[in-house]
């Protein structure tokens with residue numbers, strides 16, 4: 001195997017002065033939390049002359065119009081419903097997170113640094129890339145509770161750098177991972193742009209415009225999912241209303257709960273039943289969005305379809321994962337609130353807390369996981385934990401807040417706090433937010449991390465092909481333990497001893513020892529033949545990756561690589 005002249009030409013075009021960085025993410029033009037994070041970081045790196053940027057956008061196929069507006073190199077990961085590759089795409093549930101195109105795009109871009117900020121199960125496949133010796137792998141895993149799973153720790157210890165998302169993440173990862181994990185000393189956080197989230201000039205007239213009167217609002221912005229405590233929050237609010245109904249009817253008449261959330265959701269709370277049960281149908285607002293004109297308005301719950309008051313044409317529904325508000329609209333929604341509540345069993349960060357704070361809304365959050373430090377830094381109200389419990393799915397500690405405390409907090413805030421104090425609190429909240437949580441601050445940490453990475457610590461992408469790699473058909477000795485058996489294959493047949501320490505191989509050894517494997521809800525027996533299949537898959541992948549790297553002109557052209 002040797003390079004042909006065309007390949008050398010191509011390699012010479014690579015700008016050796018710049019660090020090439022590669023992010024796998026949802027897609028930077030979308031409005032998911034990861035998309036926003038990726039966009040804010042990538043656009044700053046793109047403007048820095050020392051870096052060259054590329055992105056693998058998972059939730060986007062090649063027909064998407066917005067790709068042409070992305071100023072950096074972009075590889076779409078998805079395929080349309082009519083694409084001939086759809087079956088291949090669907091053959092693994094990791095392909096939607098980029099697995100099937102990851103190595104092909106790396107072979108094209110040849111990055112010095114590959115980074116990912118998503119959940120563990122979305123990026124873990126990158127650990128086993130045969131190209132890992134050519135790039136520095138940097139991850140920032142969302143860490144929302146403790147203890148972390150063992151296989152997560154294996155994977156993190158194989159990353160070149162782990163950037164802690166929060167102080168909480170830093171303490172969890174250093175407690176459980178110890179020296180095995182190369183933690184970056186600074187935390188990255190997430191952030192806001194102060195000119196996108198800000199207080200409106202006249203809050204009262206802003207409310208009157210949307211509600212027809214002045215209102216007192218407890219608000220939250222949370223996806224409708226199991227770990228967000230909508231029932232508890234409703235209960236605490238209901239008890240607060242009960243306290244003021246007769247003692248302060250004027251306040252009662254203008255008091256509302258505002259839930260900017262999603263409904264219906266696949267695995268979400270049954271919100272209408274909860275409203276009915278707690279008697280809150282008339283006391284709770286949701287965000288409705290018109291499918292036609294995309295405008296939004298607050299409304300009490302009704303059957304999810306109604307006529308839009310702006311265009312009178314479209315039907316409007318509560319926002320859901322595919323129909324959401326834009327940043328400008330979200331800023332208006334935060335400005336309805338007098339106090340913002342984050343009510344969850346755990347959070348890896350809890351972005352809406354910071355967005356609300358930038359709008360000058362005082363924050364109340366549960367005193368657990370990353371919520372603790374966010375509420376502390378924003379000088380907000382800590383809601384004490386009532387009970388810690390162990391969650392089955394994650395084997396991690398999660399918590400329930402003290403609802404009675406929350407009820408009392410609402411009462412003290414709306415009944416016993418003067419307008420001057422509230423105004424002071426609002427100003428302070430925004431100031432604190434801007435001092436800690438801006439995208440510029442977040443970027444500064446990432447930039448420092450990437451500047452510190454010595455690209456020469458890894459092998460060059462131009463390293464000559466290994467002649468005669470002997471993936472020879474070695475005879476496996478008899479009487480090996482399961483661990484020895486897997487070790488023998490990794491050392492002598494695949495020639496990659498490093499993969500022994502990856503989560504996948506460690507779990508394989510564990511499952512072999514148990515003789516059973518739990519996969520997608522069912523328990524199946526596993527023996528050495530299946531283990532060989534898994535390792536053989538790795539070997540075949542390694543061989544095809546080596547071909548893509550060393551003979552790019554011999555590889556089939558792909559439409560997602562331009």
Ligand SMILES: [Zn+2]
Pocket residue numbers: 290291292293294295308309310311312313314
């Ligand atoms: Zn409309």
